[in-house]
Amino acid sequence: MNLIDGHKSATSAVRAAELHKTLIIGDWHADSTLWKRDLAKQAARGHVDIPRLQKGNVAIQMFTTVTKSPAGQNYQYNETSASDNITRLAITQLWPVATWRSLTARAIFQAKKIHQLAEHQPQKFRLIRSKGDLNAFFQDRADKPGLVGGLIGTEGSHALDGKLENIQLLFDHGFRMMSLQHFFDNKLGGSLHGSSQSGLSEFGRQAVMKMHALGIIIDVSHSSERVAEDVLAISERPLVVSHTGFKGHCDSPRNIGDELMQAIARKGGLIAVGYWDGAICGNSPGKIAEAINYGINLVGSEHVSLGSDFDGSVTTAFDTSELVLITQALLDAGISESDIRKVMGENMRRFLGENLPD
Numbered sequence: 001m002n003l004i005d006g007h008k009s010a011t012s013a014v015r016a017a018e019l020h021k022t023l024i025i026g027d028w029h030a031d032s033t034l035w036k037r038d039l040a041k042q043a044a045r046g047h048v049d050i051p052r053l054q055k056g057n058v059a060i061q062m063f064t065t066v067t068k069s070p071a072g073q074n075y076q077y078n079e080t081s082a083s084d085n086i087t088r089l090a091i092t093q094l095w096p097v098a099t100w101r102s103l104t105a106r107a108i109f110q111a112k113k114i115h116q117l118a119e120h121q122p123q124k125f126r127l128i129r130s131k132g133d134l135n136a137f138f139q140d141r142a143d144k145p146g147l148v149g150g151l152i153g154t155e156g157s158h159a160l161d162g163k164l165e166n167i168q169l170l171f172d173h174g175f176r177m178m179s180l181q182h183f184f185d186n187k188l189g190g191s192l193h194g195s196s197q198s199g200l201s202e203f204g205r206q207a208v209m210k211m212h213a214l215g216i217i218i219d220v221s222h223s224s225e226r227v228a229e230d231v232l233a234i235s236e237r238p239l240v241v242s243h244t245g246f247k248g249h250c251d252s253p254r255n256i257g258d259e260l261m262q263a264i265a266r267k268g269g270l271i272a273v274g275y276w277d278g279a280i281c282g283n284s285p286g287k288i289a290e291a292i293n294y295g296i297n298l299v300g301s302e303h304v305s306l307g308s309d310f311d312g313s314v315t316t317a318f319d320t321s322e323l324v325l326i327t328q329a330l331l332d333a334g335i336s337e338s339d340i341r342k343v344m345g346e347n348m349r350r351f352l353g354e355n356l357p358d
Contacts, residue, residue, distance in 0.1 A: 215357030272307025
């Protein structure tokens with residue numbers, strides 16, 4: 001899991017290397033807190049840690065907490081009742097006993113890793129929870145170019161354990177993005193990979209409105225198309241698709257349709273392109289650039305972003321230290337420097353600046 005396929009050292013052209021140094025880079029999705037690693041130290045496995053984020057010139061990273069994963073997980077069909085892979089992981093990694101039964105406890109346990117990272121590495125890492133935090137971070141980063149800002153999100157709102165009051169609890173623990181589903185249907189509604197393909201439930205509607213009231217960003221990456229449509233219909237706030245591809249570019253069951261992507265963009269949303277085969281029908285930097293270029297033409301450069309799914313049990317062609325390879329591939333694809341800046345991170349910074357709580 002979390003392999004690097006065909007790993008090569010970055011041999012980018014001078015223009016790409018020089019441009020890359022000047023970019024604000026942001027990634028909407030990495031599952032790094034799931035694994036038993038010290039994120040303050042560079043590891044020989046996985047995709048993300050602070051040293052590698054610094055080498056890749058990453059400014060802002062969303063860390064997403066995985067709390068349940070069905071056995072036999074696939075993109076076509078998963079039963080909610082399937083045995084859970086994360087329970088076994090929690091036990092074998094000796095997580096606190098509370099996490100063995102509570103998905104909310106699992107989310108909080110993983111979030112605490114990010115809080116501890118910010119506490120123990122203040123010269124290298126900051127936790128971002130508000131517009132003020134974001135602005136202060138970028139002011140400090142002007143004098144400390146290697147400074148990394150982190151945010152916390154969920155991979156599915158089954159992390160609520162079926163209780164609306166846990167939205168406030170997770171918010172209090174720093175969660176600022178919540179995806180509604182993962183690989184299976186839950187109390188909020190249907191998954192893109194679930195058995196029902198249902199829309200947003202009444203509980204889901206209440207949860208969405210509570211998230212909006214608190215300023216939590218909603219992610220529909222794994223939601224059924226009906227759920228995404230229902231959220232768009234009731235929401236006055238823009239949505240994020242935090243790690244995905246475009247179905248017109250890669251006809252995969254992992255991706256929702258292009259028309260729905262356009263509808264999300266029309267309401268100010270962002271679509272973050274992943275780096276793995278299931279989303280973009282390949283994993284090379286060229287394939288990533290191809291998917292991004294398709295997205296720019298479909299929804300506009302202001303609505304395309306990066307969402308690696310690093311450390312999410314995917315195989316990529318590089319880790320986060322070599323993001324210059326994407327910059328090179330985007331230049332090779334003929335994408336303008338202005339659009340490269342937007343996609344690589346300016347769109348994410350703008351979106352957070354507009355949608356994080358005050």
